[in-house]
Amino acid sequence: MAVVSEHSLERIPSRQGRAIRLEAQSVIEVVNTFGSQVLDTWAFAVADPTEHMSMEHTRSVNSRWRVGQGTVFVSNRRRPMLSLVEDTSAGVHDVLLPACSPEIYRELGCTGWHASCEENLHAALAEVGLAVPFMPGPLNLFMNVPLLASGALDRQPPKSRPGDRVALRAEMALWLVFSACPQDMTPINGVLRTPTDAHYRLV
Amino acid sequence: MAVVSEHSLERIPSRQGRAIRLEAQSVIEVVNTFGSQVLDTWAFAVADPTEHMSMEHTRSVNSRWRVGQGTVFVSNRRRPMLSLVEDTSAGVHDVLLPACSPEIYRELGCTGWHASCEENLHAALAEVGLAVPFMPGPLNLFMNVPLLASGALDRQPPKSRPGDRVALRAEMALWLVFSACPQDMTPINGVLRTPTDAHYRLV
Numbered sequence: 001m002a003v004v005s006e007h008s009l010e011r012i013p014s015r016q017g018r019a020i021r022l023e024a025q026s027v028i029e030v031v032n033t034f035g036s037q038v039l040d041t042w043a044f045a046v047a048d049p050t051e052h053m054s055m056e057h058t059r060s061v062n063s064r065w066r067v068g069q070g071t072v073f074v075s076n077r078r079r080p081m082l083s084l085v086e087d088t089s090a091g092v093h094d095v096l097l098p099a100c101s102p103e104i105y106r107e108l109g110c111t112g113w114h115a116s117c118e119e120n121l122h123a124a125l126a127e128v129g130l131a132v133p134f135m136p137g138p139l140n141l142f143m144n145v146p147l148l149a150s151g152a153l154d155r156q157p158p159k160s161r162p163g164d165r166v167a168l169r170a171e172m173a174l175w176l177v178f179s180a181c182p183q184d185m186t187p188i189n190g191v192l193r194t195p196t197d198a199h200y201r202l203v
Numbered sequence: 204m205a206v207v208s209e210h211s212l213e214r215i216p217s218r219q220g221r222a223i224r225l226e227a228q229s230v231i232e233v234v235n236t237f238g239s240q241v242l243d244t245w246a247f248a249v250a251d252p253t254e255h256m257s258m259e260h261t262r263s264v265n266s267r268w269r270v271g272q273g274t275v276f277v278s279n280r281r282r283p284m285l286s287l288v289e290d291t292s293a294g295v296h297d298v299l300l301p302a303c304s305p306e307i308y309r310e311l312g313c314t315g316w317h318a319s320c321e322e323n324l325h326a327a328l329a330e331v332g333l334a335v336p337f338m339p340g341p342l343n344l345f346m347n348v349p350l351l352a353s354g355a356l357d358r359q360p361p362k363s364r365p366g367d368r369v370a371l372r373a374e375m376a377l378w379l380v381f382s383a384c385p386q387d388m389t390p391i392n393g394v395l396r397t398p399t400d401a402h403y404r405l406v
Contacts, residue, residue, distance in 0.1 A: 056258075056340045065299060065355075066354030096299075098279075147268050152267050
């Protein structure tokens with residue numbers, strides 16, 4: 001692994017999305033700089049963006065409902081796309097809930113426009129000239145959604161700490177998209193309900 | 204509720220899919236005639252088939268990872284689409300795994316063509332003049348996928364019995380699609396690994 005200085009860190013601005021092109025076998029490290037920022041994450045094959053990272057297929061191929069270090073995320077065609085190769089956090093990530101969207105902010109009582117991970121995904125793809133007519137379920141890095149025995153699920157602040165890192169290896173040439181979740185009406189991005197920047201670097 | 208004779212039962216042929224148009228507030232009863240047939244189930248809004256039943260959004264709106272009698276399944280726009288209003292079975296249904304697809308049968312060692320729920324969905328929609336450029340995660344009625352504390356998931360034969368019924372109420376005008384799952388290489392459709400017909404009727 002190359003020695004990389006702090007200066008090579010790139011910013012994922014608070015409440016925004018970023019599309020990043022990764023070649024096969026390259027590794028990207030994503031840093032939860034302030035410790036409690038959820039990052040909705042998607043991947044699309046460069047060769048054909050209708051091939052996308054799929055949480056359903058990932059559960060099927062791995063025979064696991066929980067993901068963590070070592071999980072290989074696969075596409076809707078069951079091909080490896082992204083491996084979670086290192087994780088310094090508590091290892092709590094969500095793969096069950098959708099991206100936040102304009103509709104959920106209206107449900108929560110927001111009357112004007114509110115940034116959302118759904119809009120961030122489409123905007124980030126548009127910046128690199130891509131559009132997809134669907135919305136895959138995301139890998140919600142650092143998002144803490146405990147499943148209760150009753151069948152209910154809870155939404156808790158992240159268990160990650162400032163500087164926690166997750167390293168992801170691309171298993172094919174892909175567009176990776178991160179959205180620094182703009183949710184500020186629930187504690188999903190921490191008890192302060194204050195979305196923050198996050199950072200990444202290629203390693 | 205109208206008195207409906209046995210003769211009004213319609214067939215979902217073994218290994219095949221059917222698209223059924225439902226008006227808002229109509230109820231359809233689906234019968235697991237032989238007791239251990241999984242039915243992959245999708246819904247699409249008549250007004251705009253890009254609005255589809257979504258398991259991620261259903262988990263979010265209901266704050267539950269497990270579904271059952273009383274669950275209101277919502278669309279990717281968080282609007283009610285389908286309610287599970289009655290269930291005579293053990294109530295075990297899956298909302299985590301994808302439809303079976305050509306790729307999984309190749310993984311399992313199948314060398315020729317094998318029917319799949321993914322192909323069945325697209326074929327059933329094509330029969331009514333529809334096409335969608337995506338593949339929503341299905342509601343897998345009667346599919347028994349226990350979640351283990353270890354983070355693993357298992358695949359077991361259905362807990363339903365011959366004649367068990369699930370009643371679903373349409374909450375908007377929609378196209379409902381059932382696929383009688385053709386999986387015959389694992390025990391997901393019962394220990395005999397023999398996909399069967401199922402039936403439905405409008406009530």
